[in-house]
Amino acid sequence: MNPSNTPTVTEKPARPSPQGNALSAPYWEAAAQGRLLLQQCADCGKVRHYPRLLCDGCFSERTQWTPASGRGTVHSWTTCHHAFHPGFAAELPYVLVTVDLAEGVRALGRWRGAGLAIGGPVQAHFEQRAEGPELYFTSVMP
């Protein structure tokens, strides 16, 4: 019985699922298979990430997808102490890292493990979670 007539929350809120669209569908389909794909201009070859409609090098709309090595170096990171969605509250604190990928673009993901350092070599991975694939990075010993 709840005397205050306030709903009692007994279940953990679910993490939100990634919301892809037609533009990013190839990225998410590959991620679900554990592969990191990057969008590439089919005219000038410039790689871009996140997926966009136009190439910022030549303004072409022609796109192809290219497999990424997943290798990169740490650009920066932040430790999250506040959950901006209640589905992440149980995981606090967690680290988000921005990585300069070998292909020349920057990606954001979770950090796992030890050895986090600016400029440190990393490798991308995907974890297949119920709500969708999650990109994370780990340190690679040089």
Ligand SMILES: [Zn+2]
């Ligand atoms: Zn281009």
